[in-house]
Amino acid sequence: MEYAAAKSSICRQCGRYFSPFAPKPGLKLRVREEAPAAPASSSILGKFEDFWKRQRSSVIECFECKRKQQVCGTATSTICPACSAHIDLRDYKVTSGFSRTIRTRGDVHLTGKGDLGSSSVICRSALIEGRLRGNLHCDDTATINFAGKIPGRISARRVIVERKADIHCFRRLKAENIEIKGRMSGEIIAQTVTIQKKGALEGDVTARAITVEKGGMFSGQLVIGRADLMQGELLQEQKPDVERVPESDFSPVAQRPLPAT
Ligand SMILES: [Zn+2]
Ligand SMILES: [Zn+2]
Structure with a gap:
């Protein structure tokens, strides 16, 4: 180069x-x-x-x-x-209502009082402490420190569900690595999932490996998926699942039989 x-x-x-x-x-x-x-x-x-x-x-x-x-x-x-x-290389700090599309190589910080209504947010890393309504893709890390429903699609290289987080994801969450320190319900597709001490996950997981640390909780179906398939999934978001998930990513939220939090 x-x-x-x-x-x-x-x-x-x-x-x-x-x-x-x-x-x-x-x-x-x-x-x-x-x-x-x-x-x-x-x-x-x-x-x-x-x-x-x-x-x-x-x-x-x-x-x-x-x-x-x-x-x-x-x-x-x-x-x-x-x-x-x-x-765009800017960092965005969202402290109130914001609904324009974000596509930046910078970072996004959605604060506790922020309300991010953008249908699409693409950034490097994001810290989510407020309401996220649309889809979020992080090239690097999405850190979620929020309690409530997350209706949009989240994908990232790495996702961290922080200790005080209590989230209910309507769409499948996709990442290479997911660390759950708090509570989460929803479906996960990943390479590796780690549920740490005091972490709780309710929902189906397709992953190459899952670790539930002592004191962590996991309830749901576990499918050990092939790594190469996972990678393909991450790269081509719209590709339908080969393995077992019948719905496409665009299935209406209401059809998802997710347990209430
Ligand atoms: Zn170019
Ligand atoms: Zn310069």
Whole structure:
């Protein structure tokens, strides 16, 4: 790749030079010494984080043509060098009603008072503490810390159902790895499922492996699925199940015989 050879690159967004490589550990110490004194400790931390954000570069993929490119941490958007598509890089913090579609390589934080009505949210990682009405896909991790119904489809590389979460998913949840620390009802399709101590899952699971730790609870059917099939499922969402699930992803919510929470 062209970036591998380069010692530094220019950000398409702000024109700043940045190293295409991750900062070395030794750099951190020097940075702290150089940081100017600030009155409040929170602002020191803020400046420190800003600094790191500026230094950090990441490789992102075009939503349209999948071409990868490197962007610096402060960029809020970029243009795909291959197909010229606009790529949103912003982080979203949703603290009240919000219903526009989100498609970003940044993160989404839906706070406790937030109400995310968007039919589709695509992001890197998401922290869900409020009401989520539509579908959510995270390239990385979806952390759910919410109590209530989740009517939309959730898919992510990794899903964490936090300790205080108590969720009732109407649609199948898809992920490579799912960790359940709180309570969840709904169907899961995954590579690995871990139900931790005090975690509880009620619903059917199709997975390559499931671990129920001591003190964890699982009630539902378990189908040990083939890993390659799982992977295909994750990549091609609309592909109907070969194995056993008769309904498609678009079956009405009412038809799902899910137990009440
Ligand atoms: Zn930049
Ligand atoms: Zn593109």
